[in-house]
Amino acid sequence: MAALRDGDFAALQILLKAPSKDAVRQLCQECFSSPPAALGPLAQRACPGLAVSNEEAEQLVSALHNLTRHVVYRGLTRAEDILCLFPENFHQNLKNLLTKIILENISVWRNEAQASQISLPRLVDLDWRVDIKTSSDSIARMAVPTCLLQLKIQEDAALCGNNPVVSALTVELSKETLDTMLEGLGRIRDQLSAVANK
Amino acid sequence: AADKIRLIPQDFFAELCEQIIQHLNNKIPGINTAELCQRIQTSGVDISIGDLAKIANTLSFLFSTAARNNLSTEELITTLGSGGSTLPKHAVQVIRHVWNEQGKAVAVSEDAGSMATVGQFVDMKWKLGVAMSSDTCRSLKYPYVTVTLAVADSSGQITDKSFEMTIPQFKNFLRQFKEMASVLETV
Numbered sequence: 588m589a590a591l592r593d594g595d596f597a598a599l600q601i602l603l604k605a606p607s608k609d610a611v612r613q614l615c616q617e618c619f620s621s622p623p624a625a626l627g628p629l630a631q632r633a634c635p636g637l638a639v640s641n642e643e644a645e646q647l648v649s650a651l652h653n654l655t656r657h658v659v660y661r662g663l664t665r666a667e668d669i670l671c672l673f674p675e676n677f678h679q680n681l682k683n684l685l686t687k688i689i690l691e692n693i694s695v696w697r698n699e700a701q702a703s704q705i706s707l708p709r710l711v712d713l714d715w716r717v718d719i720k721t722s723s724d725s726i727a728r729m730a731v732p733t734c735l736l737q738l739k740i741q742e743d744a745a746l747c748g749n750n751p752v753v754s755a756l757t758v759e760l761s762k763e764t765l766d767t768m769l770e771g772l773g774r775i776r777d778q779l780s781a782v783a784n785k
Numbered sequence: 786a787a788d789k790i791r792l793i794p795q796d797f798f799a800e801l802c803e804q805i806i807q808h809l810n811n812k813i814p815g816i817n818t819a820e821l822c823q824r825i826q827t828s829g830v831d832i833s834i835g836d837l838a839k840i841a842n843t844l845s846f847l848f849s850t851a852a853r854n855n856l857s858t859e860e861l862i863t864t865l866g867s868g869g870s871t872l873p874k875h876a877v878q879v880i881r882h883v884w885n886e887q888g889k890a891v892a893v894s895e896d897a898g899s900m901a902t903v904g905q906f907v908d909m910k911w912k913l914g915v916a917m918s919s920d921t922c923r924s925l926k927y928p929y930v931t932v933t934l935a936v937a938d939s940s941g942q943i944t945d946k947s948f949e950m951t952i953p954q955f956k957n958f959l960r961q962f963k964e965m966a967s968v969l970e971t972v
Contacts, residue, residue: 623958632818639910656921660920660922660923661923662924700919700922701922701925701927704916704921705919705948707931708949709948710958713957713961716964732972738934740946740948758905758906759903759904762969765969766966767909768906768962769966771911772959774956775911776959779913782928
């Protein structure tokens, strides 16, 4: 969990060596999105651009990761709240730049955090088709409408890392079973409205 | 499969055969292998769900083939005996009894639904929840819908599949189903 440590702000000042504001912006985004385990490689990639040692790059990347994640965790949305996090003697311009970058990205980052939290497998796609069964080896003529549904379900992203496993579930529904399903879904919708009105 | 059948106590074996026959008769939508397996395990018998599923599959095939060929109880028992591997006596007894009572009914029922090569929808359970907080966001208030679909595969065995949807996804889900229902009406 993102807790800000004392050394973090000192490390952040290494950003003063960054070639441009865009470089800082990009690094902030990469540091937020990167899981803790991938920070090492990220630091190695950032090294040359900053002209610092590997160790300093690691400290910086870790500090940026902690800062951005901390802001998202606390749900800070106002400039004042973010500015307060910095110690008194922190470089003014850098502080303002970082605050600006964070504010620009905060809602995207919040969505990213929500999307990557632990959950059951998620529905990613739904396809369907209505068929009519006209005959079979046991019944010569019939006209039975039937529904074929394919659900694409993605396993928990946190468990799969970069290779999410998507499984397809194909289900057949008759008119009766479809009505059962609709009834259930209707009740969910009613509950949602009831909760929304509270 | 015969040696695994040996492990199953007679009353559970009878229950399994009952479910299989009732499913073939279209009286129940599917066979609750998972639930039955859990009860068998709780009673102290060490059998995996995979083994039980194979046994259910084999029995289902046995009964449906027997129905298609209009086998009498004696003919069925003879076929079992000539199969090579010997079934335990109590299993044969159960099969004999179940076939005597309900074998005829299996031959008679013809249904478009029995051609299933895809899973058959059995039931849906749902839950509406709100995630309050997580390690990434202290104050989330993120609503979501969890759905568990019970689906019977081609051998009739029921498995559960659970997944989550966001609220917009759920609304789309509902809309798609209403669409399907209206197409089914007009077709």
